[in-house]
Each structure stands twice: as structure tokens, then as C-alpha cells.
Amino acid sequence: MATSAASHAASLRQPSLKLSLSSKQSLSPLFSVSFNRKRAPPRLVIIASAAADGISSKPTVLIAEKLGQAGLDLLQEFANVDCAYNLSPEELCTKISLCDALIVRSGTKVNRDVFESSAGRLKVVGRAGVGIDNVDLAAATEFGCLVVNAPTANTVAAAEHGIALLAAMARNVAQADASVKAGKWQRNKYVGVSLVGKTLAVLGFGKVGSEVARRAKGLGMHVIAHDPYAPADRARAIGVDLVSFDEAIATADFISLHMPLTPATSKVLNDETFGKMKKGVRIINVARGGVIDEEALVRALDSGRVAQAALDVFTVEPPPADSKLVQHERVTVTPHLGASTMEAQEGVAIEIAEAVVGALKGELAATAVNAPMVPAEVLTELKPFVELAEKLGRLAVQLVAGGSGVKTVKVSYASSRAPDDLDTRLLRAMITKGLIEPISDVFVNLVNADYTAKQRGLRLTEERILLDGSPESPLEFIQVQIANVESKFASAISESGEIKVEGRVKDGVPHLTKVGSFEVDVSLEGSIILCRQVDQPGMIGKVGSILGSENVNVSFMSVGRVAPRKHAVMAIGVDEQPRKETLKKIGDVPAIEEFVFLKL
Numbered sequence: 001m002a003t004s005a006a007s008h009a010a011s012l013r014q015p016s017l018k019l020s021l022s023s024k025q026s027l028s029p030l031f032s033v034s035f036n037r038k039r040a041p042p043r044l045v046i047i048a049s050a051a052a053d054g055i056s057s058k059p060t061v062l063i064a065e066k067l068g069q070a071g072l073d074l075l076q077e078f079a080n081v082d083c084a085y086n087l088s089p090e091e092l093c094t095k096i097s098l099c100d101a102l103i104v105r106s107g108t109k110v111n112r113d114v115f116e117s118s119a120g121r122l123k124v125v126g127r128a129g130v131g132i133d134n135v136d137l138a139a140a141t142e143f144g145c146l147v148v149n150a151p152t153a154n155t156v157a158a159a160e161h162g163i164a165l166l167a168a169m170a171r172n173v174a175q176a177d178a179s180v181k182a183g184k185w186q187r188n189k190y191v192g193v194s195l196v197g198k199t200l201a202v203l204g205f206g207k208v209g210s211e212v213a214r215r216a217k218g219l220g221m222h223v224i225a226h227d228p229y230a231p232a233d234r235a236r237a238i239g240v241d242l243v244s245f246d247e248a249i250a251t252a253d254f255i256s257l258h259m260p261l262t263p264a265t266s267k268v269l270n271d272e273t274f275g276k277m278k279k280g281v282r283i284i285n286v287a288r289g290g291v292i293d294e295e296a297l298v299r300a301l302d303s304g305r306v307a308q309a310a311l312d313v314f315t316v317e318p319p320p321a322d323s324k325l326v327q328h329e330r331v332t333v334t335p336h337l338g339a340s341t342m343e344a345q346e347g348v349a350i351e352i353a354e355a356v357v358g359a360l361k362g363e364l365a366a367t368a369v370n371a372p373m374v375p376a377e378v379l380t381e382l383k384p385f386v387e388l389a390e391k392l393g394r395l396a397v398q399l400v401a402g403g404s405g406v407k408t409v410k411v412s413y414a415s416s417r418a419p420d421d422l423d424t425r426l427l428r429a430m431i432t433k434g435l436i437e438p439i440s441d442v443f444v445n446l447v448n449a450d451y452t453a454k455q456r457g458l459r460l461t462e463e464r465i466l467l468d469g470s471p472e473s474p475l476e477f478i479q480v481q482i483a484n485v486e487s488k489f490a491s492a493i494s495e496s497g498e499i500k501v502e503g504r505v506k507d508g509v510p511h512l513t514k515v516g517s518f519e520v521d522v523s524l525e526g527s528i529i530l531c532r533q534v535d536q537p538g539m540i541g542k543v544g545s546i547l548g549s550e551n552v553n554v555s556f557m558s559v560g561r562v563a564p565r566k567h568a569v570m571a572i573g574v575d576e577q578p579r580k581e582t583l584k585k586i587g588d589v590p591a592i593e594e595f596v597f598l599k600l
């Protein structure tokens with residue numbers, strides 16, 4: 001059984017985001033001298049480092065709630081796994097500074113204190129289930145901590161529990177069971193209601209809601225649904241009408257809740273909305289307790305507006321022992337068991353372990369909650385452009401005199417693809433990373449890039465340059481322009497007055513192809529020296545021999561000029577950072593008018 005649940009979960013799962021990259025180079029610069037060098041395969045940086053604890057090189061994963069064995073096994077292959085259940089909030093905060101990842105279910109509050117206490121080490125929070133209302137996403141994002149969940153493996157379990165509660169409530173199973181066990185035989189008291197022909201309103205027609213709808217149809221119910229974001233064709237495909245909220249609650253005999261808890265859904269069932277329902281309506285909640293105003297539900301039960309309720313979830317869990325709602329005779333309760341089947345827990349454990357391990361390896365998580373989710377095939381083709389984007393950001397900011405004061409950045413993406421066909425969120429995040437990291441001690445990743453830019457008053461606008469031609473490659477070039485700043489390398493200022501760098505990907509390798517108005521061509525590896533010189537024979541040799549005599553390995557050189565024998569910009573790729581004296585010698589070459597050393 002566990003195997004079939006795991007394979008069911010796998011069938012629902014998105015493809016894993018393994019990155020591949022060609023490292024072949026073949027260059028066609030304006031003028032270039034290239035040297036053989038090995039490239040290390042680059043990664044997308046989500047994690048600063050899969051942090052070592054100083055003793056072991058493996059990351060540490062704290063499991064704060066019970067997780068299926070298959071997930072633990074997966075995690076143990078890659079990380080030190082610390083299972084510590086029932087931690088108090090204080091104990092969690094104490095432990096967290098030693099952990100790179102944390103895995104929880106619904107019983108652990110991962111609030112701001114947790115992120116603050118982690119002092120930057122916590123890089124992934126894995127929610128072994130769907131609802132992430134117990135994780136402070138804003139705080140996670142601010143701290144650059146990726147939040148991933150396991151959104152598919154417990155869908156069927158939750159739907160089955162919804163149906164179990166629906167049927168048990170309609171036939172008073174729990175109450176009758178308690179009565180028989182108390183020595184009574186009350187056949188007249190526990191006459192139930194039939195399901196067939198009744199209208200069930202599913203509120204929240206997502207994964208669980210649609211599985212509940214499918215099963216309820218099988219029971220002969222008439223199913224309607226309300227979900228502002230659900231596609232009508234999905235509903236139509238299983239014979240469900242999507243209706244307005246008011247229509248759903250006014251016409252239903254049974255209402256089953258399946259939306260997430262958000263500010264918009266908090267207490268969506270309240271005195272007013274209960275007042276709009278049919279007298280004798282029955283409510284099922286396997287979503288979140290907070291979507292119902294529980295005191296209003298008690299009033300509606302007492303007034304007879306609501307005949308019965310079946311609840312798996314509560315605003316406070318566990319609810320107080322004397323809760324009027326829990327104790328109500330016409331209410332059936334379970335202790336948040338929706339996801340608790342053997343099969344679902346194995347599936348969830350595998351799903352979350354894979355997501356956490358992937359994130360710790362620096363891969364993009366398909367189930368990221370607070371970072372862009374990019375399908376595997378898109379990621380594969382964007383990968384070299386992601387690298388290019390970060391490097392252009394790094395170069396551009398280092399060209400700013402003083403490095404600071406960068407507030408207005410324009411990024412242009414030149415592509416033959418239709419704008420809808422190009423997802424630039426990853427690229428934007430990486431340009432932001434490149435722009436901010438060289439001039440601050442902030443660690444920027446996909447998770448916190450937009451937040452960090454906003455905090456620093458950095459306004460990054462994006463534009464598309466639509467090109468004719470084949471849309472085979474996602475992008476032709478990327479330009480990064482910084483406005484309203486001075487440059488320490490005047491030639492980097494374009495005709496329109498901004499610092500401008502432009503890059504392309506050639507055979508999978510990012511290249512700098514323009515600086516200001518000068519066309520160059522240098523592969524973006526190691527570091528770069530840019531020199532502006534009077535265009536004349538012998539310059540490459542002069543600069544090359546200075547670097548050679550100082551044992552600085554040159555990987556690449558290219559020269560872009562305005563016109564023969566006028567100004568030219570020479571771009572030199574170097575493996576080592578030259579000493580100051582070496583750079584000074586280059587600056588002392590008479591024809592060299594200015595130069596700058598840029599670290600990648």
C-alpha cells in the first residue's frame with residue numbers, strides 16, 4: 001500500500017528540477033585571443049552554503065514533527081538528521097541556530113522568532129503537507145529562507161477524510177457509537193439523513209476540493225463549487241457547476257470547506273453568512289479551523305440554522321477541552337487527521353525530503369512557496385542566462401564610482417519570443433543579487449531578492465526588446481543600465497548617460513558583449529580588466545606581457561573600437577586578481593587612458 005501511495009504521489013508531483021549545462025565554447029569575438037580553461041558547473045544559488053556545522057560537512061536538518069521513514073531515509077543519505085518532536089517554542093529557537101533546514105507539519109509554529117534565532121543559518125523550511133499558515137512567510141522571505149511544501153501527496157487522504165466525515169455526520173456514526181458503548185440502544189434517536197440527491201457545495205475547488213467533489217458525485221450528490229480562481233473547464237470535466245459564494249451557501253444542503261486559510265478566507269463562515277444558508281445545512285471542515293468563526297458556528301447550531309457539523313480542524317489546536325463547539329452534541333470531531341493515513345504520510349515524507357534535499361543542493365524547488373517556481377525545461381534553457389544576469393549585475397555595480405548610490409536600474413531583455421513566453425523573475429532576482437552583493441554584506445537569493453531591493457530603495461525596471469527571428473533561444477542579449485550615477489570607467493557610460501553593460505550567451509557560456517558604446521567579447525569567468533586605449537598596434541601584446549610577467553593567467557582578450565585608430569576598449573579575462581602594482585603598470589602604458597579591474 002505504501003508503495004502505491006508513493007507512486008500516486010509521484011504521479012502528481014512536478015518534474016524535478018535538475019540542471020544541465022553545456023560547457024562547450026566556440027567564440028566569435030570582434031577580436032579575441034582565447035585560452036583553454038575548465039569551467040566548474042554553475043548552480044543556482046538558493047543556499048549560501050549548504051552550511052557545515054564546523055564539524056561535519058553535511059547540512060543539518062531538524063525534523064520537528066513525525067515524518068514517514070522513507071523521507072527520513074532520503075534525508076539521511078544527504079544530511080545529519082535530528083528528530084526532535086514536541087519542542088517548546090523556546091527549545092525550537094535554541095536548536096534552530098544549528099540547523100540548515102527544518103521540517104514541520106501543522107503542529108509547529110515557524111514564526112519570526114525562529115528565523116531571527118537562526119541567525120541566517122536556516123535556509124529551508126519544509127512543510128510536510130499543504131497548509132503553510134503555520135509558517136511566517138514574510139519573515140522567511142526577509143531572511144532569505146526558502147519555504148517548500150508537499151502539496152500533492154496527502155490530497156486523496158484529505159478528500160477521503162472529508163467524505164468519511166460527511167457520511168459519518170449524516171448517519172450520526174460517532175454519536176451512535178458512543179451511545180452503544182455507554183450501554184444504550186437508541187435506534188430512534190440516531191435516524192440520519194440521506195446523501196443521494198442532496199446538494200453539496202464545495203468551497204475551494206483545488207486539489208482536495210475537486211477530489212471530494214468527484215467522490216460525492218459517486219454518492220449521487222448534486223455538487224456545486226465556489227472558487228474564484230478555479231478554471232471552469234476543470235469543474236465541467238467532473239460535472240460540477242462553479243457558482244458564486246452566495247449561491248453556493250444559499251442552495252447547499254451540505255457545505256464542505258477546502259480553501260487555504262488566508263486573510264481573505266479567515267472566518268468566511270460567520271453570523272452573516274450562516275444567516276444566508278438553508279435552515280438545517282450541514283458543514284464539513286477539513287481545511288483550517290480559522291475559516292469558520294467558531295463562536296458563530298455554535299450560535300448557528302443552537303439556533304438550528306446549522307443542523308450538524310463535522311470538523312477535523314480548529315482555530316486553536318488542540319482546542320480547549322471545554323470548547324462548546326467540540327462538546328456540542330451535533331458536532332463530530334477528529335484531531336486534524338485529514339492527512340493521517342499510512343500512505344499519505346509516506347508520500348508526504350518522500351515529497352518533502354526530495355524538496356528539502358534539492359533546495360540544500362542549490363536546485364530550484366518545484367514546490368517553493370516563496371520563490372518563483374520554474375518548470376524544469378524552462379530552467380534548463382534559462383540556466384546560462386541566469387548566470388549571465390548575475391554577472392552583468394556584478395559588473396555594472398562595480399563600474400559605479402564609489403559603488404553605492406545605485407537606485408535606478410533598467411534591465412532590457414532582447415528576445416524573439418513573445419513576452420508571455422519568457423519568465424524573467426529568475427533573471428531579475430539574479431541581476432539584483434549581482435547588483436547588491438558586491439557592495440553589501442547581505443546574502444541575496446531568489447527568495448529575498450525583491451524584498452532586499454525594495455529595502456535598499458533599488459528600483460529595477462524591466463523592458464523587452466522584441467527581435468525578429470527564430471525564437472529558439474529564449475534570449476539574444478541582456479542589457480543592464482544604471483542611471484544617475486558616475487562611473488569609475490567613463491567609457492562604460494552610454495550615449496544616453498547611463499552605465500551600460502550588455503551580455504549574451506554563446507554556446508552555453510555567458511559573455512560580456514558591450515560596455516557603454518564599445519563592443520567587446522569576453523567570456524564571463526574569473527575576473528576582468530577593462531582598458532580604454534588609443535587604438536594602435538601592439539596594445540594586446542604590451543598588456544599581455546605585463547600580466548604574464550606578473551604570473552597572472554589571461555583567459556581571454558578582446559578589443560572593441562569605435563573606428564580604426566581611434567578609441568578602443570580592451571576586455572581581458574584573468575584567472576587571478578592582479579596586484580595593485582601590476583594594475584598600475586597597465587595604467588602607465590602611455591596609450592591607456594583609463595582602466596578598471598572587475599571581480600566576477
Ligand SMILES: NC(=O)C1=CN([C@@H]2O[C@H](COP(=O)(O)OP(=O)(O)OC[C@H]3O[C@@H](n4cnc5c(N)ncnc54)[C@H](O)[C@@H]3O)[C@@H](O)[C@H]2O)C=CC1
Nearest residue numbers: 131158204205206207208227229258259260286287338339
Ligand atoms: N485536514 C487536513 O489534514 C488537511 C487539510 N488540508 C487543507 O485543505 C485545504 C486545501 O488543500 P488543497 O486542496 O491541497 O489546496 P489547493 O491549493 O489545491 O486548493 C485550494 C483552493 O482554494 C481556492 N481558494 C482560495 N481562496 C478562496 C476563496 N476565498 N474562496 C474559495 N476558494 C478559494 C484556491 O483557488 C484553490 O483552488 C488547505 O487549507 C489545506 O491546508 C490539506 C490536506 C490535509
Ligand SMILES: O=C(O)C(=O)COP(=O)(O)O
Nearest residue numbers: 105106128129130131339
Ligand atoms: O497538509 C495539510 O495542510 C494538513 O493540514 C495536514 O496537516 P498535518 O501534516 O497532518 O499536520
